[in-house]
Amino acid sequence: MNNEILKIREQFPILNRMVYGKPFAYLDNAATTQKPTKVVKRVSDYYEWENSNVHRGAHFLSQEATVAFEKARTSVSQFINSSNSSEIIFTKGTTESINLVANSYGNKFLKKDDEILITRMEHHSNIVPWQMLCSRTGAKLKVSPIDFSGEMIMREFEKLLNTKTKIVAITHVSNSLGTINPIKEVIEKAHDAGAVVLIDGAQAVSNLKVDVQELDCDFYCFSGHKMYAPMGIGALYGKENLLDKMDPWQGGGEMIAQVTFDKTTYNEIPFKFEAGTPNVSGALGFEAAIHFLSNIGYDFIVNHKDDLLNYGHNRLAEIAGLKFHGTAKRKTGLISFNIEGVHPYDAAVLLDKLGVAIRTGHLCAQPTVDFYNVPGFIRASFGVYNTREEIDLLCDAIEKVKEILS
Amino acid sequence: MNNEILKIREQFPILNRMVYGKPFAYLDNAATTQKPTKVVKRVSDYYEWENSNVHRGAHFLSQEATVAFEKARTSVSQFINSSNSSEIIFTKGTTESINLVANSYGNKFLKKDDEILITRMEHHSNIVPWQMLCSRTGAKLKVSPIDFSGEMIMREFEKLLNTKTKIVAITHVSNSLGTINPIKEVIEKAHDAGAVVLIDGAQAVSNLKVDVQELDCDFYCFSGHKMYAPMGIGALYGKENLLDKMDPWQGGGEMIAQVTFDKTTYNEIPFKFEAGTPNVSGALGFEAAIHFLSNIGYDFIVNHKDDLLNYGHNRLAEIAGLKFHGTAKRKTGLISFNIEGVHPYDAAVLLDKLGVAIRTGHLCAQPTVDFYNVPGFIRASFGVYNTREEIDLLCDAIEKVKEILS
Amino acid sequence: MNIIEERGNQIVEEFSVFDDWLEKYNYLIEMGKDMPLIDSKYKIKDNLITGCQSNVWLHPEFKNGKVYFYADSDAVITKGIINMLIRALSDATPDEIINADLGFIDEIGLSEHLSPTRSNGLVSMIKQMKLYAMVFKTKT
């Protein structure tokens, strides 16, 4: 195990936990990542010494918490290089971010027979909100196909784009296949067709450096908990001119400028979209996770994940009877597969007993899994703290599973 | 300072903080309460040793986190005595809970000219979502008046109730006046008129023992952060038969049973309403806060708050030129007032400098404050750790403010 | 003692000879493989108990005052557990099924599979079995 990784692992006490009396390998990072001690400490320090509601009080603690909260917003803004921190709205996570756009943008600007274009590799969170929007407005959901390597078929995508396409919603990185989509090209083509583009970045931000200005996307959604930050916090990036003309989605608390029973006027962005007491500790933990990532640096992260991906693919390919799903040319550290003749549920139960935490099932991407015509995937997904040794453990465990079930 | 309180205060390190080089009194508990070390520790223990996504994985950690998360749901259910833990939906807080009902119940069951009845003492979070619902459906918002003591006028409320009234939404305890509303009576009358009743319990749960079955309310909403729990977590209680027939509000993640592009079917309650990765650490902190409250016991809490309220009223009444707002017969530990001839903003700035953290302004209850025809209130609100000595500090500070501004 | 509980004890005894999880699971997997076949005409949507991860089909019959269960699953460990449940619950009167205490599953050390949070449909299956028993009871 190399030194750098060892130093990273020291920040994650949970990795030393024993499961069923044995050390275990946490390879379920696409579901949620573990949290470095600095992130955890930022949260507890806040509660033990700084806690207060924000924006509302003139007193010292409230003022201090507000400054810290807004500084966290600026950190998130810099993290994805948005031009203005008021373009960052704090949400619970990717799911809420997408629902916000589907409601605040969708309800206002979509009408019957307009089209929303997604792909076959979306997570349920980037499918269901659009289905619900369609049933509210009469718009239609169109699905761009993928090929068996798990890549978009660009000319099919282009064929589906037309003047009726009002929203293109696409994942930056697929949570079931690991594919990194050519979203820059997608965004350009969608803009040419006059559509706005929402990017589901849930799986991207921990793996790639994201620059929303360079991408020129209209909305970008991500979750803290998948990038080493606490649960219950995430972000929606939106271009200022779009956010400005959207109506608020939720009402209450500080999202208003003035309330009377006759007429309520709304606050400016981002506050217009942040009804209710925000998750201040979550935002501070989010910021600490951003520092954690920048300290390591994306060069290191990308290299290390590529190494795990290649090593993993090679090692797993040595095992007879494995069928891989998702072999795109550009991938993150995520491998999905099936074991011939083995139901993924059986594999999951036994791998767990053997000390390997992976995920199986439809991975909240049922249409993608259905496309491969299997009852579920087995997915190993890597975090920055994972090692080749843990992949060896996975491989040994798979051999053992095959033996048990043979 | 009595012994019991001393033991409670030891659990709140932040109370020992110095502000502007002096000890300070935190009297802004209606905005948010401080967190006992056990709550903070529950959150950090979770992240350091137990963290995983829930419901989704068959592996050990995920299983363990799921059990813990569902146990927290059961604790919340027992806390308000709901008959079934599937009647508890985890949300970000009161605001999200109310918005959920306004959308999932409101959009489906309200139509043009139906009426929603609230009171003059609601928080913006219990006004704006209904205004937005009215503008979506053509329903009308009706406002039941209050008198100058800050109490509902029951016969006016009865007059406003009629067969068109579909929803009655009322706060259990007013955040600006401290009034404890006779909600049991309100619920009975509303039910007789055929309306469903939503109770905003944000200010109630830390002050009173709540029993939703005894109240027979249809929905009950509250926030963790106002009852010694972390931010970013709260709950919606809803009667099972109502929740069952409501449509989901947000789409994504685990709220589905099955997703295809043709047809998506939704999960059962409570999961139907919990789209996206939930805030597991928040839920566990919520549970720890419930234990903190039950260990102290509501008898003690009510007694102590009553003592602070009475002592506070008496001491403040000795100061010349104070005008009180909210003098209802049944009140929680909250005192709102103005100093004659002093703008509340000036008072706030100086009280802060003198080491007293109170809140001033419209308190997110602008229509209530407008009713008293002042530019804002000064509000001192007590937590279970506050002391008579801190009230003395407040009184001394007010005298000083008057002197400075005279 | 209820006949179902007796059968449960019998199963617990069988499992008690195993020292570690691996042997237990091997036995469970054997039970899955040994499971009586179910006529494919019963593997229809109406009989499907959906769990997130593996499908379970359950078909009941009522003959001479007793309930008989037939089932299948696409996952072999699930099948093992089903077979165990059928051994215990099938061929019993509605009352016996309704009143049966299924504590034996705990005793074997497989309760993790029956946690409502383990989305494998087994909890729903037991619920469904007791429900069928209740329905048959009203018919008698």
Add this chain to the structure above:
Amino acid sequence: MNIIEERGNQIVEEFSVFDDWLEKYNYLIEMGKDMPLIDSKYKIKDNLITGCQSNVWLHPEFKNGKVYFYADSDAVITKGIINMLIRALSDATPDEIINADLGFIDEIGLSEHLSPTRSNGLVSMIKQMKLYAMVFKTKT
């Protein structure tokens, strides 16, 4: 040095004789009380800069190439700060106002009031003053 910065330095000097916050605030409050009256016809909605906590009315005039500001607030501490700002910014050319560095507020130790998170409308007021200067500039 810009005339506004010179005036700022003057104000910093006045404040520098005070040792503690109380004396500073007393002086600020005096400045609030001493603030020139504004004609009530200017205290209209159009001139209102809404902050959450206190109202600020701001009225500009442009005479002989210079901008003059008149203002009021319902809170006396806010008035003190406004008076200070007017002393610094009023009676200056649009360019001087646009280019003015208002660091002196920091130096006095009142920057907390100018934090955008302190919802007292002062940040909006400074923005508004600079905006008026820009508008007048285009008129010259």
